Amino acid sequence: MNRIWIHVLIYVLLFTFSIQEGMAAEDKQPVTNSEAVILMDGKSGQVLYEKNSDKRMYPASITKILTGIIAIEQGELEDKVTVSERARNVDGTRVYLKEGEEVPLKKLIQGLLMNSGNDAGIAIAEHLSGSVENFAQVMNTFAEEKAGTENSNFTNPHGLFNKDHYVTARDMAKITKYAMQNETFKEIVGTKKLKWNGEEWKTTIINHNRLLWRYDDATGVKTGWVTKSGHTLVGTAERGGMELIAVVLKAKNAEQSYREAGNLFDYGFENYESAAIPAGTTYEQDGVVYELEESLSYTRKKGTVMTEKVTRKGYLLVEADNGILTTGKLSKVSETSGEPVGTEKGEEVKDKDLSWKDAIFQWFASLFSTK
Known part of the structure; x- marks a missing residue:
């Protein structure tokens, strides 16, 4: 009889623990109101959370993640780049390059990724490929062959609106996963401040990505905005050997994009862990x-x-x-x-x-x- 009660006790305890385990397994999902989001493990590439991750969206300046990694891999960082009239007169955010100014390629990449310089993007494209149009072809080939994108198309190096310039959250996460394996890229997007001494603009650049200040474990990457895209953000964070990538597309404002990226990171770090064989x-x-x-x-x-x-x-x-x-x-x-x-x-x-x-x-x- 005692043995029967012992077995009953064992199974009661197992049943109780199973209920508790089941409740813990039903982890609280992150709150996301932006139109498309994804959370990806930066090492394994596994998707931990997604919403409309394969929907075509307008990326705005997170396009520059792709431009930056191409420039680092295919260019010589110490090369002097001559700024053209087209670069000098581009619309939107700039680092105020002067026509005819000669700028090291690495400095242009820093201005591109940290201050979202559209003029730097044009100068990089023309230097590497001869024209913006040629560089767009390079962007598409690179994204597909190196990062494995499947449903995106790029027409320019900066992300200014074009109806044929679009991405998916999944593809942007893939591009970022690839880019963050490069130490030069990772260093630049993780830099908070940089002295800038150009011929027409002397200042200290403050990285546009405020996630670097707002989330303790943040390591990058890039923000964006144009009217058609809303606020876009690609963020990365590392904790305890785990690397996460969060993509937030078409948030109503910058505050929402930062908050949702933080929610995604918290969800990933609290519920998952990385492993390797x-x-x-x-x-x-x-x-x-x-x-x-x-x-x-x-x-x-x-x-x-x-x-x-x-x-x-x-x-x-x-x-x-x-x-x-x-x-x-x-x-x-x-x-x-x-x-x-x-x-x-x-x-x-x-x-x-x-x-x-x-x-x-x-x-x-x-x-x-x-x-």
């Missing part, structure tokens, strides 16, 4: 030893139990309870004479973490078990 990790399946070719990053909800499976064709699947999170390519290293490993023929299952429910049950069972 190092390159070179080995797995044995059906007598064959495989090795992971490249480091594999993924993002999981906190407390989630993960499994790793090797398929019959030699691919690694990283899974959570709700499905596959990511896959990795394995290379065949050698063959052994050992028996197949795993719970199913053709698959190896490696439980990285023991479920807390299993652990509790095993602990209780060990206390009260009899031989």
